[in-house]
């Protein structure tokens with residue numbers, strides 16, 4: 055490889071989860087090639103787990119221009135493992151309601167009037183901009199018109215996994231479950247060559263999808279090697295209704311239908327009992343914790359300490375901006391750590407390293423992307439962020455992992471790279487992405503007027 059094809063960045067700290075812990079390197083430089091793959095990580099000293107260290111040969115090193123960030127932390131980009139990006143256009147349009155009222159009385163009627171390919175493209179572009187500026191490099195997105203959402207993510211330079219929706223009832227997007235599935239397969243076929251994209255099937259929830267449809271989803275997922283991403287036991291009502299209708303809890307039903315597997319992603323998992331947790335552990339499923347959304351809709355607090363203890367992989371997500379109302383993974387990471395402590399009545403529960411891991415490698419694992427992203431290691435993609443340590447509130451700093459979780463905010467993110475490409479430079483979007491955002495903001499105005507009218511209806 056020519057030296058001119060290699061890029062490098064240096065910072066006072068580099069922090070990454072590893073398979074067995076967290077590596078904290080001082081005075082570290084990371085190198086990546088044209089393919090976006092990390093080729094070397096150098097550091098003069100390490101606080102813990104120095105095993106990821108590899109030194110570039112002196113010959114290769116000679117002509118590489120290194121971007122020196124000084125007092126900053128380099129770490130993997132955050133993985134938002136559950137989102138509905140286009141719902142950004144309904145941010146703040148249905149506040150202070152419980153889940154079922156929020157969904158049935160406000161969101162579904164608004165979506166019935168508004169959602170089309172333009173809505174999805176504009177909303178997803180706004181969401182991608184917000185996420186990239188805030189240090190999120192990958193998003194698992196579940197929404198209608200996934201092909202349009204996917205194109206918006208790619209045009210912003212962001213990595214995304216499209217959990218293509220399947221639901222029983224008709225929407226503007228599709229008429230019935232068969233049609234949703236057909237559109238999902240079409241979208242995947244049209245886009246499967248895109249390096250930044252991956253795909254999952256997204257049956258909405260056990261309470262909106264029939265046994266027969268779940269079985270078809272399972273068959274397609276097995277045939278195509280796709281994860282299955284669904285909302286799971288977000289509310290207590292949902293569990294009660296499942297017991298009344300199916301005579302079993304949703305997680306048990308998912309197991310009976312063959313939905314649970316290492317490729318299963320359950321969003322929320324708030325109302326999981328010991329039996330559900332054991333079932334998820336037995337099947338090596340994944341749970342995406344969405345603390346802000348669960349608090350705002352008063353759904354509850356997911357038992358992530360118990361899940362982690364049982365061996366279930368926990369990831370973190372924002373959910374959509376219509377129920378959060380931010381797409382801010384720093385906030386979710388901090389809330390995850392804090393809520394776990396009060397829930398377990400134990401200040402040592404879900405420590406900073408666990409929250410940082412869930413927001414990075416845990417997310418990558420849930421999306422079956424951990425061979426490619428989720429940690430800074432040689433051979434993985436350079437999906438990473440630089441967090442400034444300049445703010446007065448970031449000092450003094452004894453442990454950068456603690457500060458990433460308990461102190462830093464998305465406003466401290468100065469650079470974001472996806473597959474080695476700079477998407478955010480000095481807190482601003484790269485030129486192409488900035489232009490896309492400017493265009494989307496113009497179109498946002500039109501949708502805002504329509505949402506505003508519908509809110510009053």
Ligand SMILES: [Zn+2]
Nearest residue numbers: 285321373374
């Ligand atoms: Zn959701």
